[in-house]
Amino acid sequence: MGQFLQFAINGLMSGAIYALIAVGIVSVYKATKVVNFAHGYLIMFGAYFYFTFAVLLPGASWAPGWLPSWQPEWLVAMKADLPMFSPMGAVLDWVSNLPRILLGIFGALLANALLGRVVERVLMRPLMGQSIFAMIMVTVGLISILSGASSLIWTADAAFVPHIAPNTPVRFEAFGTTIFLFGADLVNMIIALILFGGIVAFVRYTKGGVAIRATAEDQSTAYSMGISVPKVFSRAWVLACTTGAIAGAILATRNGVSPTLGLFGFSVLAIVLMGGLDSYVGVFLAAMAVGVLEAMTQWQLGGEWAEIVPYVTVLVVLLIRPHGLFGSKEVERI
Amino acid sequence: MINGNLKSTYGADERVLDNAYKQAFVYGSFMALAALAMFANDYVILIACKMGILLVAVVGINILTGYTGLVSLGHGAFVAIGAYSVTALHNLFTGIIPEPVMVFVVVPIAVAFTALIGVIVGLPSLRVKGLYLAVATLAASFIVIFLVEHDSLAPWTGGVVGINTPAPNILGWQLDSKREMFILISVVAIVAILAAQNLVRTRVGRAFIAIRDRDYSAEILGISLLKYKLTSFALSAAYCGLAGVLLAYFFARILPEQFELDLSLELVAALIVGGMGRTMGPVFGVILIVLVPELIKVIASGFTGGNTASARYAAPLQEIVFGALLIFFLLKEPLGINHIVDRNLRALNRWPFARG
Numbered sequence: 001m002g003q004f005l006q007f008a009i010n011g012l013m014s015g016a017i018y019a020l021i022a023v024g025i026v027s028v029y030k031a032t033k034v035v036n037f038a039h040g041y042l043i044m045f046g047a048y049f050y051f052t053f054a055v056l057l058p059g060a061s062w063a064p065g066w067l068p069s070w071q072p073e074w075l076v077a078m079k080a081d082l083p084m085f086s087p088m089g090a091v092l093d094w095v096s097n098l099p100r101i102l103l104g105i106f107g108a109l110l111a112n113a114l115l116g117r118v119v120e121r122v123l124m125r126p127l128m129g130q131s132i133f134a135m136i137m138v139t140v141g142l143i144s145i146l147s148g149a150s151s152l153i154w155t156a157d158a159a160f161v162p163h164i165a166p167n168t169p170v171r172f173e174a175f176g177t178t179i180f181l182f183g184a185d186l187v188n189m190i191i192a193l194i195l196f197g198g199i200v201a202f203v204r205y206t207k208g209g210v211a212i213r214a215t216a217e218d219q220s221t222a223y224s225m226g227i228s229v230p231k232v233f234s235r236a237w238v239l240a241c242t243t244g245a246i247a248g249a250i251l252a253t254r255n256g257v258s259p260t261l262g263l264f265g266f267s268v269l270a271i272v273l274m275g276g277l278d279s280y281v282g283v284f285l286a287a288m289a290v291g292v293l294e295a296m297t298q299w300q301l302g303g304e305w306a307e308i309v310p311y312v313t314v315l316v317v318l319l320i321r322p323h324g325l326f327g328s329k330e331v332e333r334i
Numbered sequence: 335m336i337n338g339n340l341k342s343t344y345g346a347d348e349r350v351l352d353n354a355y356k357q358a359f360v361y362g363s364f365m366a367l368a369a370l371a372m373f374a375n376d377y378v379i380l381i382a383c384k385m386g387i388l389l390v391a392v393v394g395i396n397i398l399t400g401y402t403g404l405v406s407l408g409h410g411a412f413v414a415i416g417a418y419s420v421t422a423l424h425n426l427f428t429g430i431i432p433e434p435v436m437v438f439v440v441v442p443i444a445v446a447f448t449a450l451i452g453v454i455v456g457l458p459s460l461r462v463k464g465l466y467l468a469v470a471t472l473a474a475s476f477i478v479i480f481l482v483e484h485d486s487l488a489p490w491t492g493g494v495v496g497i498n499t500p501a502p503n504i505l506g507w508q509l510d511s512k513r514e515m516f517i518l519i520s521v522v523a524i525v526a527i528l529a530a531q532n533l534v535r536t537r538v539g540r541a542f543i544a545i546r547d548r549d550y551s552a553e554i555l556g557i558s559l560l561k562y563k564l565t566s567f568a569l570s571a572a573y574c575g576l577a578g579v580l581l582a583y584f585f586a587r588i589l590p591e592q593f594e595l596d597l598s599l600e601l602v603a604a605l606i607v608g609g610m611g612r613t614m615g616p617v618f619g620v621i622l623i624v625l626v627p628e629l630i631k632v633i634a635s636g637f638t639g640g641n642t643a644s645a646r647y648a649a650p651l652q653e654i655v656f657g658a659l660l661i662f663f664l665l666k667e668p669l670g671i672n673h674i675v676d677r678n679l680r681a682l683n684r685w686p687f688a689r690g
Contacts, residue, residue, distance in 0.1 A: 035465050123661060123665075126665055127664075127665065130668075132464055132465065133405060133464070134664050134668060136405070136465060136468060137602070137606060137660065137664055138660075138661050138664050138665070140407070140599060140602070140603075140660065141603070141657040141658070141659075141660035141661040141664065142657060142661070143599070143657065144599065144653045144654065144656045144657030144660070145653075145654050145657035145658060145661070146657075147653060148649075148650040148651065148652070148653030148654035148656075148657065149650070149654060151649070151650040151653075152647060152650040152651070152654070155646075263595075266472060266476070266595075269469055269472075270469060270473055273465075273466060273469050304484070307480065308476060308477050308480045310473075311473035311474070311476045311477050312473075312477065314469065314470070314473050315458065315470060315473050315474065315477075318458050318461070318462055318466060318470055319457065319458055319461065322458075322461040322462045322466065323462075323466075
């Protein structure tokens, strides 16, 4: 039972990250009716931007000394009289990394937002009103461009990046076994959940969110009611890319930065379809369910089987409920 | 529309090559192929073989996407199934079936097996379409590649490290050189195109086109969606399986990573670039999709002079240009190269009285 709890918590933590990535795909779909196959590669760019701003830039010779490692006197004094491997030590390490973490996150956010705008303006806007097939295939073409560009720009892979939060181990007892978690993972989960909730609230309650929903309902009516549909489009893409940047940064701290991050997007795409393309609730539940299922598979069958869990589940769900668990059914007229 | 296209018999009207341009083009290409087989150097033969193998698969995708209107992003998996099953069958039957007739036993089994998997993968197509189907096929292809790489199937597939493939022997003719393989591949490719072209003139092909144009309307007209969508999946999977068989015979060794997402995307991209739902679309598309990256490689190596440090830029550049080609055609010429060719032929035909 204790083991079960451990794996369930692990699953919920990775499920939260899935949900954070999925929210980008859903937002773009809701506003523009485009399913972004390249979202995983946008996330990869977010991860590489975080790597650039948090590791490469502070490591440059002209960077100020406090940027890569901040050592004010009180910090050095506190560190000096700490025992080895104490939880406090991890927090202090994090504090001295804080400048470059902040630089990394803000740099990644800005750079990815810019990337999103460019993609929307250059590739997606000309396709407004074209067939769904053409739009999907354009995002498929974007996959090749992004993955080629990333390996052209960044050569190093699987590099270490600083954790966003202090990585103190957390232990507690449950059902007679010790549950062991990393602090950074917990904070990542909380960040992901807050962002997810924030975006859902944004779409529900703010003016910009109402514009997105109106556009989703009917583009031409929204246009005639004075909503600038192109602006809604670019806002949705920027939203997707910025959440993608955070997700990329989190993934980079978990698994390192590498081109394989792009493939992650496909399993999230499967999760999105499973939950229903236009339902935040459904996608959230599907992300959590897949996260837990993956962890359980890892526990029972071994790590290698875990990678196909999203694909198997999406096939099963699509066979039973073609529009996902909570997706709205399209009505077709002949 | 091409003028001067007057027919005096029904027979002439029903021919596949129903005008002089088509005849000239097709017979010209036959001669070009023969010339290639006789005079081309090994590098050109290698590229041509790659094109031929890809062509067979793209013709299969054309049946599914171009004629039936079902999008698949996972057909690379069928190529994998064809390649691996023919290799496994060869290893299984060695010593049981004599070498010269081996091909005639194992290739049909491998192709039929791929078609069967195609039917299974196609099952979701009855309930979902468009984007959902694209993701379902993508998911299926990830699962297939996972199984190919998995340890429990490694005795047959060789696992992650790949497996050596046999050289085919057709009634005593051992095809062990690339040039001999080129002859086999071109014959198979020509037969494949001809079969696909004739397929769309039959009842089945017309049913496919009706489903593409509006599947519910087609069902109301009495076309069984179950039967024809699955037939379409089976046929396209069989074509891809055949391409996989050729690939296994052509290369000395196959690796699972050859069949991953890149291949699936390449197949769809070749179809879009060439022109969907047209007989010659796959041909033009494959030529461009294979040739352009090769040209980049040649030009890049010319610039750098074989410098290994800068050679690493060639592969990402190829990838970027591949994506750019796909996007360019989607934005600017959604009907593909076939449409450009049509336009120019029409202009030529009407010259000097009208243009285009």
